[in-house]
Amino acid sequence: MSSEAIRPSTLDGIKRLAKLLKTERGIKYLPALDEAAQLAGFQNFRHARNVLRATPKSGRPRPGHRIFLTAYWKSREDGTSGRETLTIELSAQWGDLITPLQLQNHRALVHFRSEGPDHLALEPLLGTQSEARRAVCAAARALHFMDATKLRPSKSHSRAYPGGRSSNAIPGRDHYSIWYDRETKRYLFVDEPYEKAVDGKVQEREAWAKRHGFAIIKPKWAGMYAPDIGSRLYLVADEKKGIPLGPIAAALDKLPVPIIEDSWEGESASMMPFFVSPGTIAKAAAAKEKPKLPRKSSGQRNSVGYVQTFVGPQRRPKGRMPVEAHAQVGRLLKSVLVATYHRKGVYNRVNAIRGELDEWTQREYDRAELPSEQFFELYYHESGSTFSRSLTETERARHVESLGQAKDLLGEHYPDSPPLRTLLKKVDAAVKSLQSWV
Template sequence: MSSEAISPSSLDGIKRLAKSIKVERGIQHVRALDDAARAAGFQNFRHASNVLGAATKPKRSRPGHRVFLTAYWKDREGNGSGRETLTLWLSVPWADLIAPAQLQNHRALVDFHGEGPDHLARKHLQRSQSEARRAVCAAARVLQFMDATKLRPSKSHSRAFPKGRSSNAVPGRDHYSIWYDRETKSYLFVDEPYEKAAEGKSQERAAWAKQHGFAIVRPEWSGMYAPDVGSRLYLISDETRGVPLQPIAAALDGLPAPIVETAWDGESAPTVPIFVSPGAIAKAQAERDKAKAPRERAGARNSVDYVQTFVGPRRRPNGRMQIETHAEVGRLLKSVLVATWHRKGVYNRVDAIRNELDEWTQREYTHGELPNEQFELYYHESGSTFSRSLTEPERHRHAESLAQAKKLLVEHYPDCRPLRTLLKKMDMATQSLLTWTV
């Protein structure tokens, strides 16, 4: 029975018919799939996959991350121009599949750049509408591959060759690319020669794989390079150190047919206005809203306002340290002040710290809660030596006093900007103290 009399009603039936058509007519597998789909009443195999696949599989929600792929073109001879934009649905945002810098690692993505969280656009004008569409479709196929495999393109070519040498590469390779698995830290060689060329070297390629301990698998999914004109995708990897091929092949075979120009279902529009994606618009609006929103005052978290006499509004930690601890911190600070009158990098900073802590004490407690000798907590040090230098053991002893005071403050106050500012000043005083020489 001639294949022309067959009208399949299922996706599997279309695939079986395509195999018969391929043998009868001597055409590429991709073209046979499209012819078989048309015999079943569809526009092409991709159309059949979308319709019949949705009808036969359990209902699933559509992948929730959309990416727009755009290329602009200008026909220099006919003066025509325009924009071609294709919408592709992915399981994750495009930036989760590939870092912007890695777009340079694949021929189909090298001229694309991120225009938004949901938009990739070509940097340079294409010479015709057809060329723009082909460029967009090629990028879409690579994104399909990445979304299914979660591999990233790489320029580390030697990592995918036997013994790291390109002279050992698989015979008949063409239009190849290198891919990296971030989880296993291993590499995959993807070869995409034209089908007849690969078939002519099939025995040589099999012998090569056996010699070097590599595996070669050809998925049903026909590939990224030029599946509409006869290229075929082969997965090639080291059997022990490379990316396992069967899971990759299975993931690719779950994809719809590769997106090609002849099945174009994108948007064709004038060059102007420039296309701005919904994600880019939302991002710009969020940035504008953020700029307009009143900014939280620095140090607001875990801190409260107070007004210092002759100074004005200030902030302090939203908490209070026990009076006994204030007294201990004051004792430690005063012991340093007594010895560092002539080292202003230490004395002035420690003096400022005690002034601040004295203010905090007065805000933390009522007048009735404070001891009669309130002023003694941080002031009235005695016994100043007025030394113009300190021995190394003395410097380290006073540095230890500052470290102990810092430890007490950290333990008894919540983390906030006023406290961090005070501690930074204490660190600077310690540094000045330890570098004090005659």
């Protein structure tokens, strides 16, 4: 039977047909996957994968996943405060769409942190209710983009420029972001300028695309950056090496109108108590019911030695904590540091904790596994120091919670050992100092 007569109806069937086409026609596997998907009635393999994964054997669509996005605010003028929480529906949990570390790769998500499998919360305290709502809506739009396209934000900007040079970027670009397809290893440039700003550059942008062999598409979906005040989303990619734009535009056009502040449908409530999502509660209950295994011996066998420059012999826990956990602990510690500069009992201890964790990270990962640029961002380069000489009870409680989460992560990923216990005592001391700060 000719391969062209085969009409597969499953992903496995499409992959088998692709291997047959690859052999018959002497083409590469990725083009063969797209051709096999087209024979099955789809636009390309990505389209087939999205449709077939979303439709179980019963033919009934899978239920969506509720995701909660939260931001806290406090007015500098009258002292009023509150919480803004928006609930959105996605096809998967946020952790299946993006890792905690990759949240830093997009402007709308960079300051959000994981509060649970179904909850992301903005780390800094914002100044107004409007700021909080805008931040949450922007995060929702970014997550909707990821859910529709299954792409992840990237910092590898050079991969999306002609010749890898930013000087070759599309004319009139603004509020842009880079996106990556993990399966095809291809990149997409998303440009979101204000539409009026590029009205006079249409011919220049088209000439640029023709000169460099790029394609430009403007979907009907307005975009992520600021669709309520005139920004518009353009998809830009290399016609041969980049992500095909047609399926991406089609997926975006199926999305509802971008969520904006003016159509707010979230929950507005008092700041305290902090919001805890259903998924977080369920996860805590499951962990409590899980039988605890006996701890291994906590002696020196659970630690290893190293020599620290200018200090001498030191010890750290045996094994290594995942990079994503390091990033999460780093963000928690930095959120405390930016608010406690004038409380040295807190600041100095937390600063010492991050310095020690920075040393441990250097011994746990080499540069091939953890590039220098990513390493330096884990525990340093915080911004937005408030230099406050006092904190409210609510603010202190939030930072105590952050230190508690950092302590839990360290205890979860490192074996019980003298170096870890010493570090955790510093965390406890910082919490005690923070609680007594009036």
